[in-house]
Amino acid sequence: MIPRVRSPELPQNYTWLNTDKPLYLKELRGRVVILDFWTYCCINCLHVLPDLKYLEQKYKNSLTVIGVHSAKFDNEQEIENIRQAILRYDIEHPVVVDKGFRVWQEYAVRAWPTFIVIDPEGYVIGQVSGEGNRDILDQLIEKLIREHQKKGTINFQEISLTLEKQRQPLITPLAFPGKVLATPEALFIADSGHHRLVMSSLEGEIFHLIGNGKPGLTDGNFSTAQFFAPQGMAFDAVNQILYVADTENHAVRQVDLKRQIVETITGTGEQSRNIHPHGGAGLETPLNSPWDLVKVENSLFIAMAGSHQIWQMDLDSGMISTYAGTGTEGCVDGSLREAVFAQPSGITTNGEELFIADSEISSIRGVGLIEPYQVRTICGSGNLFGFGDVDGQGEEVRLQHCLGLTYANNFLWVADTYNHKIKLVSPKTGNCQTFIGDGCAGLQDGQSKSTRFFEPSGLSVIDSHLYISDTNNHAIMCVDLNTLEVRTLQLPGLCAPDVCIQKNF
Known part of the structure; x- marks a missing residue:
């Protein structure tokens, strides 16, 4: 007082x-x-x-x-x-x-x-x-x-x-889409502002809407299930299961595409106040703003933005625990136990290392999945106030609140969110270069660096196409990596929950 x-x-x-x-x-x-x-x-x-x-x-x-x-x-x-x-x-x-x-x-x-x-x-x-x-x-x-x-x-x-x-009512077909995931089966879009998932073809034909569009934590079929600002996703193609970071529910959900059922697999619906490393049974362990997911073999790794940690869930046993990070906010490299992160909001992998978009320090981190299980800073200052827009190498690189990334063809594609750009990072050398976007907020299709985004926050690569969740434009962008042509993905028939006549996709 x-x-x-x-x-x-x-x-x-x-x-x-x-x-x-x-x-x-x-x-x-x-x-x-x-x-x-x-x-x-x-x-x-x-x-x-x-x-x-x-x-x-x-x-x-x-x-x-x-x-x-x-x-x-x-x-x-x-x-x-x-x-x-x-x-x-x-x-x-x-x-x-x-x-x-x-x-x-x-x-x-x-x-x-x-x-x-x-x-x-x-x-x-x-x-x-x-x-x-x-x-x-x-x-x-x-x-x-x-x-x-x-x-x-x-x-x-x-x-x-x-x-x-x-x-400015949110009547756009998508509302602040957070993440996007491209798979051979479908394109999955976290329609975060509408509290639902959109499942379409890679060309934009709508297959399913998952969730009724009202915020809540309800399991059930696609039309009755509820999410609350869902973000990152991971896909198990063998079992046809989509895992979803249900961020504001502080939970991870499982979408069974065969049965068309949504189930909660970890989290209690309440935010955890325990930032110290710990763990327990999935449905008994509160989480803290899970923001993104990646599946490695039978483990689900979670960028736990709220507790500044990386978590791991064993999908066989249903047990979940802290994998890396002390729970304090900052940037410390070293062992999994001593490492420190700052609001990790994106996660991807090459199978040997996890790669993290560590947003509050505007840096890209690496987290070992094999011995010696070390955490390193790949590029960025590692400082809470060390941000900007500078291409280059390692510590000299400046990003601005990067929220998403994906690994493909030996490189990391990074959503440099507050710079309104997509950048390309070498995880081996730490070299970072602007790939797409002129740095001005806007919505502009076209060729490579002349294009414009508005706080892009999710990325996914499949074959020769990069999909971008262009959050503040309420759009999904598609980049042809052969021609570097950028276009807004059309989603015919999709509309906001409150203005749409119920359709059966």
Whole structure:
């Protein structure tokens, strides 16, 4: 807790989102106000959004939450990118864009996320950082309401807002697709914003929609099953099983294509708070934002973004445990036990080594699957603030919040997400070169480097084609690796769940 001081006023000449006008703290007197200092790349900031939504609903007549977006990465300073993040994560409270960290500094904030609590008389009476503070905030809000009811300084009324999702409804056929997986049988698309999977031919003919499009954790057939912002996938061609990282359910799901049934195989539906290496039976072990998967023989390896670790599940026994990473956030090479990662969000393999898109340190890591089982940094600075857009070798390379990668033909194809580019990395030499994209956010088909993407985050190669999940464009792109021609994949007949007449594919 911090001393009781008058809250500095919020800047009115900055950009505000999710509201048609800036909010003055002095005009919010009579209400409890929580300032949420966040940046949209941060997994911890995303983890607290359900807590804020709970509190906003519980105290909707007496609490106002204001997001203060203080950007870490250069790309996160762009207004349109912040707007897209608000839409992607269904944020329903006002957000002020904290240009130059002015508000951050005025409130002496030191970490993401941080909550500043302001009482109905306009005084700062509390500050708390990190995850897992919902109960603390709940009790404090309740206490403040009681105290100010007695004093007659509380004002019970619901505030009306104009939300970004009202201005820009998600009615596109795909919504923020996170990952894509190309196989000889089908193309699988994680339609993350629509909470479902799309299964099509490599040319875009729809085979199946898996999940009913409503967020939830429900097993069952393709039309009744529910996911919550699914991301990475792995495919077992022999048994016709698709494994899915069901990220916001903190679970891994199994899609049996023969039986057309979805089942949960690990995770409890609750976020794990244990960041220390551990393990247990799959269905009894809580997970922490599994973001991507790769299958090696009969093991499923998981990029566990929330706990900054790599996990392994034995598909025979159903047991799951930490494979590498201490659970702290940073970059430490060495043995599996001493290695440190920073929000690993992409995973692929050549059978001897796992390759990781370690997003918060904007680096590509290697994790040994054979002796001596070492973790190494292939390219990137390995620093939490060492990002940019620089091709080159090893440590001199600069990426910006890379989220996806795939291994093919002895190279790694990397989704350099916040640079809006696809890059090619040699896992042997650490050489990194821009392959596709001119670095400007946009949607533009065409030839190689003249093309444009908007925060691409998933990749998959099959034969001579590279498929790209172009997240903020709500599109899948296809690259002919022989001609370097880039085109937007057409998905005839696909539509958003809320606007689509139910079809039987």
